[in-house]
Amino acid sequence: MATEKPPEPEKMIWLREEPSARRPSHTRREIAEAALAIADSEGFDAVSMRRVAQELDAGTMTLYHYVRNKDELIMLMVNAVVGETLIPEEELIEGSWREQIRQIALRRRETYRRHRWALERFDYNQPVPNSLYSFEQSLRACASLDISPAEKFELVSLVDDYIFGYALHEAREIVEQQRGWTPEVVEFYERQLESEEHPEFRRLLGDDIEAGFVWAGELFLDEGRFERGLDRLLEGIEAGLEDDGR
Amino acid sequence: MATEKPPEPEKMIWLREEPSARRPSHTRREIAEAALAIADSEGFDAVSMRRVAQELDAGTMTLYHYVRNKDELIMLMVNAVVGETLIPEEELIEGSWREQIRQIALRRRETYRRHRWALERFDYNQPVPNSLYSFEQSLRACASLDISPAEKFELVSLVDDYIFGYALHEAREIVEQQRGWTPEVVEFYERQLESEEHPEFRRLLGDDIEAGFVWAGELFLDEGRFERGLDRLLEGIEAGLEDDGR
DNA sequence: CGCAGTGTTCGTACGTTGTACGGTTTCCTT
DNA sequence: AAGGAAACCGTACAACGTACGAACACTGCG
Numbered sequence: 001m002a003t004e005k006p007p008e009p010e011k012m013i014w015l016r017e018e019p020s021a022r023r024p025s026h027t028r029r030e031i032a033e034a035a036l037a038i039a040d041s042e043g044f045d046a047v048s049m050r051r052v053a054q055e056l057d058a059g060t061m062t063l064y065h066y067v068r069n070k071d072e073l074i075m076l077m078v079n080a081v082v083g084e085t086l087i088p089e090e091e092l093i094e095g096s097w098r099e100q101i102r103q104i105a106l107r108r109r110e111t112y113r114r115h116r117w118a119l120e121r122f123d124y125n126q127p128v129p130n131s132l133y134s135f136e137q138s139l140r141a142c143a144s145l146d147i148s149p150a151e152k153f154e155l156v157s158l159v160d161d162y163i164f165g166y167a168l169h170e171a172r173e174i175v176e177q178q179r180g181w182t183p184e185v186v187e188f189y190e191r192q193l194e195s196e197e198h199p200e201f202r203r204l205l206g207d208d209i210e211a212g213f214v215w216a217g218e219l220f221l222d223e224g225r226f227e228r229g230l231d232r233l234l235e236g237i238e239a240g241l242e243d244d245g246r
Numbered sequence: 247m248a249t250e251k252p253p254e255p256e257k258m259i260w261l262r263e264e265p266s267a268r269r270p271s272h273t274r275r276e277i278a279e280a281a282l283a284i285a286d287s288e289g290f291d292a293v294s295m296r297r298v299a300q301e302l303d304a305g306t307m308t309l310y311h312y313v314r315n316k317d318e319l320i321m322l323m324v325n326a327v328v329g330e331t332l333i334p335e336e337e338l339i340e341g342s343w344r345e346q347i348r349q350i351a352l353r354r355r356e357t358y359r360r361h362r363w364a365l366e367r368f369d370y371n372q373p374v375p376n377s378l379y380s381f382e383q384s385l386r387a388c389a390s391l392d393i394s395p396a397e398k399f400e401l402v403s404l405v406d407d408y409i410f411g412y413a414l415h416e417a418r419e420i421v422e423q424q425r426g427w428t429p430e431v432v433e434f435y436e437r438q439l440e441s442e443e444h445p446e447f448r449r450l451l452g453d454d455i456e457a458g459f460v461w462a463g464e465l466f467l468d469e470g471r472f473e474r475g476l477d478r479l480l481e482g483i484e485a486g487l488e489d490d491g492r
Numbered sequence: 493c494g495c496a497g498t499g500t501t502c503g504t505a506c507g508t509t510g511t512a513c514g515g516t517t518t519c520c521t522t
Numbered sequence: 523a524a525g526g527a528a529a530c531c532g533t534a535c536a537a538c539g540t541a542c543g544a545a546c547a548c549t550g551c552g
Contacts, residue, residue, distance in 0.1 A: 269548085294537080294538065294539080295538080295539065295540080296537085296538080296539090306539095306540090307540080307541095307542095310540075310541095315539075315540075316538095316539065316540090
């Protein structure tokens with residue numbers, strides 16, 4: 001029952017100056033880039049403090065002068081990825097809210113695909129600077145809409161939810177399934193489908209179950225699927241707007 | 247360049263009989279339940295092989311006779327959660343595909359909210375038996391629809407994407423933010439918003455930034471938000487169906 | 493009834509992880 | 523030139539997943 005709370009909450013990384021008084025050998029940016037390179041090429045699990053330090057020819061504990069702990073390192077990485085989702089001002093198309101939101105959505109999805117590990121790490125409770133820019137960009141896209149702030153917020157969040165869900169599903173589907181299902185998984189499905197409890201699923205797959213799976217996998221990862229879904233969602237949103245307006 | 251592949255791929259857990267010849271002291275079900283209880287009450291990270299074994303008054307390594315590794319334990323847990331998303335036959339309402347899909351979606355979201363850790367663990371490459379039942383249930387809901395198998399598959403996946411994205415966003419938002427933002431995070435936002443680069447965001451929040459955040463947080467977790475978004479999506483889907491039909 | 497034999501249990505040990513601690517080095521300031 | 527703080531990092535520890543193989547107990551056979 002002594003002191004419960006840890007004595008120093010300390011500020012989060014974005015509120016702390018980067019060490020700089022006596023010129024240090026590294027920067028946060030450098031460290032984040034090293035970690036990012038490892039995650040992209042060897043997978044997120046390969047990112048360990050030791051591994052990152054090694055990449056920079058530094059001692060492991062050296063990293064702890066730029067970052068309080070591994071979570072902060074990850075936040076640096078996430079911030080970098082979110083930065084990539086931003087559309088440079090000059091590339092932003094002119095057009096309706098719908099066209100702009102669409103452009104933003106496509107870019108986001110594309111970025112997430114390049115850094116699949118990142119999706120697992122987003123966390124609203126630990127915001128990163130670039131997520132503010134990202135949100136701002138979405139808000140700006142629907143600035144011309146004549147709806148309440150709450151509705152605007154909800155609209156942006158809704159599209160976000162879809163992008164996020166799609167990208168995460170896609171990312172998890174792609175991993176390991178670099179062409180073809182493992183025999184183990186195929187056998188599992190075949191066994192499960194032997195029972196008469198999945199008639200609709202069977203009908204969907206057709207007679208040749210294994211071929212059916214290839215077909216389903218391709219459908220799932222089909223290039224156009226994201227856009228088609230997005231357009232349906234936007235269609236529904238727009239319809240809702242008109243109802244309110246009248 | 248010797249033997250590359252590990253010699254025994256072994257079958258995945260669902261294809262292996264539960265140990266049973268000389269009656270063992272535990273069951274997979276029991277083990278999964280113990281793990282689930284830990285995850286729900288202490289968080290997913292508290293689930294370690296040692297901890298689960300301890301809960302069962304067993305030696306740590308004993309678990310490895312029911313399960314090949316920790317991943318398999320997790321799959322048992324996931325399977326249990328997916329099981330909870332299934333709607334018992336007698337509770338299934340009668341009605342249009344839209345009403346049924348809606349019912350399914352609501353139940354899924356509710357279940358995910360009870361087991362937030364689970365969302366981070368779903369993985370299409372490691373299917374669990376109950377995910378087949380879940381998919382079958384969705385397919386059955388749109389059985390009466392006169393569209394191609396591919397379109398049916400896409401429809402179900404689309405709704406899935408939304409549910410998943412929403413639930414995950416929600417889960418991550420809720421964690422730790424059990425009432426109110428930490429002063430650290432508030433300060434971060436205030437500092438970021440000092441710059442003139444986020445005009446739309448500022449307008450959204452209003453003059454009192456801190457109050458604005460409370461407002462936004464409540465909006466984000468608003469009870470009705472999921473349903474409103476779902477209905478917009480379904481609206482868009484339905485509109486698309488009619489276009490095709492005519 | 494007793495004795496294999498094997499299905500089940502689990503103690504020990506190893507390698508890997510994040511990071512606390514405290515000493516050493518290096519450079520800037522005065 | 524000297525002092526001191528900033529930067530660096532070697533060592534050590536606790537927690538993790540799990541390989542290995544010994545110990546145990548039950549079952550079926552004789």
